Amino acid sequence: MGAVGEDLVEVNANASARLNSLEEIARELTQDQLNDLAAVIRQEKEPLGAWPADERDWFSGRGGANLSSDDDRAVRRMWTRLQVGLTFAVTGIDIDPPADRRTKKRGWLARILGPEHGVLEGEAATLLERHGGGGIWLPITGVWNAFCAALLLERLDPELRFALEKPWRLAIGMTPRERLAAIRP
Secondary structure: OOHHHHHHHHHHHHHHHHHHHHHHHHHHOOHHHHHHHHHHHHHOOOOOOOOOOOOOOOOOOOOOOOOOHHHHHHHHHHHHHHHHHHHHHHHOOOOOOHHHHHHOOOOHHHHHHOOOHHHHHHHHHHHHHHHHOHHHHHHHHHHHHHHHHHHHHHHOOHHHHHHHHHHHHHHOOOOHHHHHHHHOO
16 A cells, blocks of 8 residues: 555544544543533523534534545544444443444444444434433533534634633533543553
8 A cells, every 4th residue: 555545544543543532532421511511501602603503502513624525524423423422421322332333243223224324323312312302412512512623623723622612621621632632642
């Protein structure tokens, strides 16, 4: 494999490792932390940055950043992994166990319906709303924003990254980006 191919494999491996680490962070969140995150977001009077957004506090995945197609794919994969991790954190139900992903053995839902992310997202959303009601999406917004800051790193300007991480920092402490930096060799 040539140098370009090797670089691509390394980039994909780094993104995959980052996504796995972010999912693990989501799996470790407690209900109290999610409640605290929702409370901080509710108290915010100002939007968390000036970017195209679907909602006042929802990072649309771009934030004016020039994202590559690989970045877009990683952001889409992160949304799925975030929901899978939070489903475990909130319900204790593991809809796509990491061991199954490592061995390519799919969980029951993926075996029946296929490995598409949309299947996992649908199952996760159903379980999250069943256990947390519609209000569960407010803390998910805070997790999503902080995860976007961690995943997109240098693609976002520091002011936007700070705004995305602010609720997490106030409610939970060390941000996902800071945790990822602490575990890198």
